Amino acid sequence: MARFCALPGLGSLSPQSVQRHAPDDSLLLEQDGTASARCSLWWRAVPALPGERIGLLGHYAAVDIDAATRILHEACERLRASGCTLAVGPIDGSTWRRYRLITWRGDEPAFFLEPDNPDDWPLHFTGVGFMPFANYFSERCDDLEAYPADTKLAARLHEAGYRARPIEMHRIQDELSLLWRISTESFSRNLLYTPITEVEFKETYAPLLSVVRPELVNIFEHHGEPVGFLFALPDMLQAARGIPVDTVILKTIGVLPAQQGRGLGNWMTDFTFVAARKLGFRRAIFALIHETNVSRRLGRGQMRDIRRYTLFARHLGKV
Structure with a gap:
């Protein structure tokens, strides 16, 4: 497993992560004693899709298109032999983890928590018959001062x-439990949704706590009962590049289904932008939005696309 994880992929991968992600199979391609491609497969605990039996392909990495072609063909054959009719990837077993590939980079530098990939990796998938399955965007507001807050809606x-x-940092574990409960209910209708345990949810957010500004992570309540949250963070990659951190990233917006359709998403965004301006932030990024997500409408004409991502799929036919 150490050799499997050592091959550079979509961020760091440890043997512990692979074990926790519990793939049904993992493939490692070696050429002349050197690892050249890897992937993991899931076909048991996968999301439902009408008319298809999905197999997921993740933990992906390949050093070149020849290695990619070999391992992706083998992965598709194993999924087909396991009864799958549709291979979807790259996705590390769940949309709570890493998935998608950048397919249009634009001129915006990478931002904090954004997954990256070599520019030729989309060709690895399309070269063996994968087609776009879902599209995603990141958008940027260049001037928070000019963003038109809806004061009537707020009132x-x-x-x-x-x-x-x-968010109350002195009882952060309780707060993360609350975010987990809201998230699992809010996102249950999302494409390819599968549940996440509270333990894994907290493990995902724990590394971010050191850079959290409580003013940017807010819980929204109705008569004292939590109904949504917005989790935003400073773009710490700006600091790593030695420039002032003037950008806030809207990472996650969750609203309970029973509360949707009342304008809460707009209000939550307005509230966060006001808080960000008070802290001195000038810009904002809506990160990794599905093309049909209502969040695409929160920009009120002030946003522009800075990145596009694609999740791919290939029909496998019948066993």
Whole structure:
């Protein structure tokens, strides 16, 4: 497993992560004693899709297109032999983990928590018959001062009993449990959704706590009951490049299904942008939005696409 993880891929991968992700199979291609491609496969605990039996392909990495072609053909054959009719990837077993490839880079530098990949990796997939399955975007607002907050909406929701509060760092484990409960309910209708345990959810967010600004992570309540949250973070990659951190990243927006359609997403965004301006941030990035997600409408004409991503799929036919 150490050799499997040593091959550079979409971020770091450890044997412990592979074990926790529990793939049904893992493949490692070696050429002349050197690892040249890898992937893992899932076909048991996978999301449902009407008319298909999905197999997932993740933990992907390949040093060149020849190695990619060999391992992707073998992966598809194993999924087909396991009864799958549709291979989807790259996705590390769940949309809670790494998935998708950058397919249009634009001129914006990478931002904090954004997954990256070599520019030729999409060709690895399309070269063996994969087609786009879902498309995603990241968008940027260049001037938070010019963003038109909806004050009437805020007043209406306040009158109806809605309030916002910052996350309470002194009881962060309880707060993360709350975010997990809201997330699992809010995202249950998302494409390729599968549940996540509370333990893994907390493990995902734990590394981010050192850079959290409580003013940017807010829980939204209705008559004291939590109904949504917005998790935003400073773009720490700006600091790594030696430039002022003037950009805030909207990482996750969750609203309980029973509360959707009331304008909460707009209000939560407005609230976060006001908080970000007070902290001195000038720009904002909506990160990794599905092309049909309502979040695409939160920009009110102030956003522009800075990156595009694609999740791929290939029909496998019948066993």
